[in-house]
Amino acid sequence: MSKIEPKIIDIALKHSDWVQAMQDELNEFERNKVWRLIPTPPEASVFWFEIGFRNMLDKEGNVIRNKVRLVVKGYCQEEGIDYEETFTPIARWESVCIFLAYAAHKNFEVFQMDVKCAFLNGELEETFYVEQPLGFINEKYPNHYYILDKAV
Template sequence: MHENFKISLDHSHWLQEMHEEINEFEQNKVWRLILSPKDASFVGLKWVFRNKLDREGNVIRYKVHLVVKGYCQEEGIEYEETFAPVARLESVRIILAYASHMNFEVYQMDVQCAFLSGELEVTVYVEQPPRFINENI
């Protein structure tokens, strides 16, 4: 187990954020817990820990994300294409310039949890998340 992960487990704020992330996955029906086929290949999961800081560098929020270890997969074998819905900086600048020109009011927001709602055409098996393994299956 990675040292940062062990240290994070000693702090209740990190554990609370981990529980919230798991709850979001369950509410959004991201996965189903099933018995795995014996010949299935799995994609691993890992926790990513980040602090959100204010302008002075003080921690204002602890952020935890559960992500797949996509770097362990091979193109053409485990996947054919990738997609990351991230706004390009040029697009943001154009929108802000247009809003300024039109004298629009612009608001910033922090999205706590976002999921793509697309359906996968293939079955993907992932390991159970570290620290949240259900032994009853």
């Protein structure tokens, strides 16, 4: 596992561990049917990706996994043009406390799990185009863009 956390994709593409982590993230997008590669209309607004690189460590501080997150740079959108409202599906701390108190009261067994791609389930109402990630451009369709079917 690579111990460095690259700040830019050019450095990450030089390390096979980071390339594999990026490929794993893209495979999750394909598996969850997050996007489709299409020829983009000329008048379409196309957004690009921010790529975050992070080392996952064990208790001793050893790198056990390299994690990559692709996030669309949506901050250049304009309200009313590119979107109408925003929503983030996260649990509030108060809700978690109430749930745990109720589970304890009813003597329920509670399990914790990490949902790897929970954020890839939000349906989109707007049409949203994004560029192909640098280093992972489809050789057959280098000028195509992805249209998002689910939130990223």
